[in-house]
Amino acid sequence: MNIPKPSEADKDYFRSIVPEDPRVEVKPMFGNVAAFVNGNMFMGLFGPDVGVRLDENGRDELTAVEGTSPFGPDDRPMREYVTLPEAWRDDPKTTAEWTDRALDHVASMPPKEPKKK
Secondary structure: OOOOOOOHHHHHHHHHHOOOOOOEEEEEEOOEEEEEEOOEEEEEEEOOEEEEEOOHHHHHHHHOOOOOEEEOOOOOOEEEEEEOOHHHHHOHHHHHHHHHHHHHHHHOOOOOOOOOO
16 A cells, blocks of 8 residues: 655645644554544544544535545545535635544544553
């Protein structure tokens, strides 16, 4: 699987749209960056693409917007994630609505158990 590398500008943009919340942790992941709450990923960067994890209704609503696409590798997209439209990079209010929705959705899930060493 070929994993695209984001530019530093992509990483900076990603960090700028992560909701400010003390529960959120941003970590590197496979050369990209991801945001987690309670150990569960709710946002990710895959090359220049930002994906958010949503419930089924949220995914249906977001995929109806022009410019969205499945998130992740073409041959194995992440099934609960949707890529935000690139045009929203100039629309921080709309972007924040969706990143906040992703945070709220994933924060409602049980915390992920740490891997045993």
